[in-house]
Amino acid sequence: MLSVSGLWKSYRSRGHSIEALRGLSLDVAEGECFGLLGPNGAGKTTLLRILATLLPPDRGSVTIAGADLRRSPERIRRILGYVGQQGGTDILTTVFQDLLLQAHLYGLKGQEARRRVSELLEQLELSDLASRPVIALSGGQRRRLDLALGLVHRPLLLLLDEPSLGLDPVSRRQLWDCLSGLRGQGTTILLTTHYLDEADQLCTRLAIIDQGRIIADGSPAQLKQESAGETLILTLAPSGLASAREQASAILRSCPFVRAIRQEEGGEELYLSVERGESALPTVLHLLEAAGLTVSSLILQRPSLDDVFLRYTGRSLKKAAATAVVSPAGPAMAWRKGR
Numbered sequence: 554m555l556s557v558s559g560l561w562k563s564y565r566s567r568g569h570s571i572e573a574l575r576g577l578s579l580d581v582a583e584g585e586c587f588g589l590l591g592p593n594g595a596g597k598t599t600l601l602r603i604l605a606t607l608l609p610p611d612r613g614s615v616t617i618a619g620a621d622l623r624r625s626p627e628r629i630r631r632i633l634g635y636v637g638q639q640g641g642t643d644i645l646t647t648v649f650q651d652l653l654l655q656a657h658l659y660g661l662k663g664q665e666a667r668r669r670v671s672e673l674l675e676q677l678e679l680s681d682l683a684s685r686p687v688i689a690l691s692g693g694q695r696r697r698l699d700l701a702l703g704l705v706h707r708p709l710l711l712l713l714d715e716p717s718l719g720l721d722p723v724s725r726r727q728l729w730d731c732l733s734g735l736r737g738q739g740t741t742i743l744l745t746t747h748y749l750d751e752a753d754q755l756c757t758r759l760a761i762i763d764q765g766r767i768i769a770d771g772s773p774a775q776l777k778q779e780s781a782g783e784t785l786i787l788t789l790a791p792s793g794l795a796s797a798r799e800q801a802s803a804i805l806r807s808c809p810f811v812r813a814i815r816q817e818e819g820g821e822e823l824y825l826s827v828e829r830g831e832s833a834l835p836t837v838l839h840l841l842e843a844a845g846l847t848v849s850s851l852i853l854q855r856p857s858l859d860d861v862f863l864r865y866t867g868r869s870l871k872k873a874a875a876t877a878v879v880s881p882a883g884p885a886m887a888w889r890k891g892r
């Protein structure tokens with residue numbers, strides 16, 4: 554659906570050149586929800602504005618559904634919908650009028666335009682708000698209207714720049730449901746986000762962008778798996794029995810799926826680095842109990858996308874985007890004695 558190759562873009566500011574994109578390449582397949590994850594200033598908005606034909610690139614090529622960006626910008630504008638960070642609403646009209654104007658701008662007339670507006674109002678749960686002035690909408694309602702405006706002409710590819718920026722948790726959930734629904738109907742989505750949980754929840758594939766380049770890409774699960782592996786946190790009973798921990802370490806060290814075992818100073822737990830925690834967990838339990846050891850808990854901890862970002866950039870995305878809502882990595886699977 555989308556193919557970007559060797560894209561360069563620099564801005565000039567007070568006699569300095571700022572390289573926003575430095576040879577960026579990526580491919581997005583039809584039907585994907587592709588996420589660009591990166592800190593402030595990474596080049597995400599620049600990329601989306603180039604794709605939306607709002608900004609010319611310095612070098613590189615882009616094709617969208619077979620259309621070349623430089624040669625056929627009008628065709629590209631018909632193929633894609635773009636919802637920028639600021640949205641495109643006219644605050645002085647009503648929701649219905651705003652959508653109708655957009656439909657007219659895309660060449661829909663009379664009943665056809667009204668029918669399309671009604672469809673979108675229903676699809677984005679805005680029907681009850683149709684006669685409300687845009688200025689009186691909440692942040693989440695406004696964002697859904699932005700999305701509806703970007704969808705009027707039934708784009709094949711939807712570009713969303715930070716779709717849930719500044720929304721409260723309930724509005725974010727509603728927006729995510731809308732986006733999942735759109736994907737279900739076959740719309741390809743390319744979105745930018747700072748939010749790790751958003752990327753995890755919505756995206757089939759992700760690229761981590763930093764300083765104008767893509768430094769890693771894959772499914773969220775793949776990226777997490779490749780970067781950090783998984784950890785099993787083991788506690789034996791009775792706690793404080795060092796000999797039991799030593800015996801357990803000796804048994805587990807000989808297991809091919811255990812990459813490393815560590816213990817924090819003064820800590821009761823053993824941390825086992827494993828490749829596939831889900832299959833390792835029952836085997837570890839079985840081996841230790843067969844050796845007469847009592848396991849009081851065994852917790853599988855999966856790496857977060859922040860671990861992935863840290864590995865590739867040496868910086869924490871949480872710190873890079875301090876205002877972002879970040880969900881904790883949290884244990885993904887656990888076994889506890891007495892359950």
Ligand SMILES: Nc1ncnc2c1ncn2[C@@H]1O[C@H](COP(=O)(O)OP(=O)(O)OP(=O)(O)O)[C@@H](O)[C@H]1O
Nearest residue numbers: 564565566571573592593594595596597598599600
């Ligand atoms: N019009 C401009 N003039 C000069 N520099 C610019 C301009 N627009 C963007 N930049 C610079 O280009 C770089 C990339 O900016 P861009 O907005 O693409 O990043 P971003 O990843 O979208 O950031 P954010 O997450 O904060 O929106 C930054 O260093 C930014 O300061």
